[in-house]
Amino acid sequence: MKYLSILGSTGSIGKQTLEVVNHFKDRFKVVALGAGQNVSLLKQQIIKFKPEIACVLDKKNAQILKEGLTALNNLKILYGPEGYEICASYPKADIVLVAMLGISGLRPTLAALEANKTVALANKEALVTGGSLIKKAIKKKNQILPVDSEHSAIFQLLCEENKNYLKRIILTASGGPFWETDPSDLSNVTPEQAIKHPRWAMGAKISVDSATLMNKGLEIIEAMWLFEVGLDKIKILIHPQSIVHSLIELEDGVMLAHLGPADMRLAISYALNYPQRLSFPLKPLDLTKMPLTFFPPDFKRFPCLTLAFESAKIGGSMPVVLNAANEVAIKAFLKKQIKFTDIPLLIENIMKLHTPIKEVDLETIFTIDRQTREKAKEWIKKYT
Numbered sequence: 001m002k003y004l005s006i007l008g009s010t011g012s013i014g015k016q017t018l019e020v021v022n023h024f025k026d027r028f029k030v031v032a033l034g035a036g037q038n039v040s041l042l043k044q045q046i047i048k049f050k051p052e053i054a055c056v057l058d059k060k061n062a063q064i065l066k067e068g069l070t071a072l073n074n075l076k077i078l079y080g081p082e083g084y085e086i087c088a089s090y091p092k093a094d095i096v097l098v099a100m101l102g103i104s105g106l107r108p109t110l111a112a113l114e115a116n117k118t119v120a121l122a123n124k125e126a127l128v129t130g131g132s133l134i135k136k137a138i139k140k141k142n143q144i145l146p147v148d149s150e151h152s153a154i155f156q157l158l159c160e161e162n163k164n165y166l167k168r169i170i171l172t173a174s175g176g177p178f179w180e181t182d183p184s185d186l187s188n189v190t191p192e193q194a195i196k197h198p199r200w201a202m203g204a205k206i207s208v209d210s211a212t213l214m215n216k217g218l219e220i221i222e223a224m225w226l227f228e229v230g231l232d233k234i235k236i237l238i239h240p241q242s243i244v245h246s247l248i249e250l251e252d253g254v255m256l257a258h259l260g261p262a263d264m265r266l267a268i269s270y271a272l273n274y275p276q277r278l279s280f281p282l283k284p285l286d287l288t289k290m291p292l293t294f295f296p297p298d299f300k301r302f303p304c305l306t307l308a309f310e311s312a313k314i315g316g317s318m319p320v321v322l323n324a325a326n327e328v329a330i331k332a333f334l335k336k337q338i339k340f341t342d343i344p345l346l347i348e349n350i351m352k353l354h355t356p357i358k359e360v361d362l363e364t365i366f367t368i369d370r371q372t373r374e375k376a377k378e379w380i381k382k383y384t
C-alpha cells in the first residue's frame with residue numbers, strides 16, 4: 001500500500017488523481033488532501049477517501065469545513081501555506097502529488113522533497129519559479145516523477161542509455177484553440193473561447209496558457225530543470241492531435257516518440273504506480289482514425305513563446321517575473337479586464353522593468369513575485 005498526500009485535490013488534476021486512486025483501491029490510501037476554496041467538493045472527497053488531515057486556503061474556509069464535518073473527530077483541518085507544507089511533509093505519506101495552482105505549488109514541493117517524499121509533480125510553476133531550489137532539495141534518484149504529459153513522456157523515453165546520446169528534446173504543443181485563428185481576430189477572443197481547449201479538459205489558468213502558448217514556454221523551463229538540458233537542446237513542434245506527447249532525438253538521428261490518448265489519468269497513474277505500469281481502463285488509440293501532423297511554432301502569432309524563451313535564456317529571477325506577470329494577466333483576462341492580446345503585452349512590459357538577479361533564494365522569489373504582481377496590477381489599472 002502506498003500512502004498519498006494530494007494537493008490541489010479539487011482541481012482538474014486532483015479530481016483525476018482521485019479517480020486513479022479509486023481504480024487502484026488496493027494500492028493507494030489517501031492520508032492528506034489539500035484544496036483551495038472549494039470546501040463543498042473537498043468535504044465530499046474527505047467523506048469518500050477518509051484522509052487524516054486536510055488543508056484549505058484560509059481560516060474562514062477551514063471553519064466552514066470543520067462545521068460541515070463534525071462527525072469526523074479524528075480529521076485534522078489546517079489552512080494556509082503552513083498547512084499545505086504540513087500535508088506535503090506528513091510523516092505517513094510516501095507520495096505527494098502537487099497539483100495546486102501557480103506559484104502556490106512551490107513551498108509544498110520543497111517541503112515534500114526535504115521530507116524525503118516522492119513528488120508526483122503536475123504543478124509546472126514550481127519548477128519555473130524555484131527550479132534551482134528544487135534541484136538542491138532533491139535527495140534521491142527519481143524523487144520527482146513528472147505528471148505534466150510532455151514531461152512524463154520524456155521521462156519515459158529517457159532510459160539510462162538514451163540519456164548519454166540525447167541530442168534534443170522535442171516538446172509537442174497542440175497549438176491551442178487559436179492555432180488557426182486569423183491573427184487580426186485574436187484581440188477579440190473571449191475567455192469562454194480561450195478556455196475551450198481542443199484536446200484536453202483542464203483548469204482555466206492552464207487552458208489560457210495553452211491558448212497563448214505560454215504553457216509551452218513554461219514547459220520549456222520545466223524541461224530544462226527536470227532533464228538538465230540547455231535551451232539549445234529543446235525544440236517545439238505544433239502537433240494539433242495531441243497524440244504524440246513528446247519526442248527525443250538521439251545523436252544518431254533517431255527520434256523516439258511517446259504516443260497515447262490525451263487523458264491525464266495515464267500520466268497520473270504512471271507516476272503513482274512507478275516503476276510498475278498497470279492498466280487503467282481507457283479506449284485504446286486507433287492510429288488509423290487520425291492522421292498525425294506536425295508544424296513549426298509561429299512565434300509572431302504567439303509572442304508569449306518568445307517571452308518565455310527570453311526569460312529562460314536570462315534565467316535567475318526572470319522566470320519568476322514571467323510567471324507572476326502571466327498569472328496576473330490571465331486573472332485579468334478571465335475577468336474581462338484586458339484583451340487576450342494584452343497578455344503578452346503586459347508580460348513584456350513588466351519583464352522590461354525588471355533587473356535580473358542571478359541566484360535567488362526562497363525569500364527573494366516571493367518578494368519578486370509580490371512586487372511583480374503589484375506592478376502588473378498597476379499596468380492594468382493604467383491601461384483600463
Ligand SMILES: NC(=O)C1=CN([C@@H]2O[C@H](COP(=O)(O)OP(=O)(O)OC[C@H]3O[C@@H](n4cnc5c(N)ncnc54)[C@H](OP(=O)(O)O)[C@@H]3O)[C@@H](O)[C@H]2O)C=CC1
Nearest residue numbers: 008010011012013036037038100101104122123124202203
Ligand atoms: N489540468 C491539466 O490537465 C494539467 C495541469 N497541469 C498543471 O497542474 C496544476 C493544476 O492544474 P489544474 O488541475 O488544471 O488546475 P485547477 O484550477 O483545475 O485546480 C487547481 C487546484 O489548486 C487549488 N488552488 C488554487 N489556488 C490555490 C492556492 N493559492 N493555494 C492552494 N491551492 C490552490 C484549487 O483549489 P479550489 O478549486 O478548491 O479553489 C484546485 O484544487 C497547474 O500547475 C497546471 O499547470 C499540468 C499538466 C496538465
Ligand SMILES: CC(=O)[C@@H](O)[C@H](O)COP(=O)(O)O
Nearest residue numbers: 148149173174175176210215
Ligand atoms: C495535458 C498537458 O500536459 C497540458 O500541459 C497540455 O500540454 C496542454 O496542451 P498544449 O499542448 O495546448 O499546451
Ligand SMILES: [Mn+2]
Nearest residue numbers: 148149150219
Ligand atoms: Mn503539458
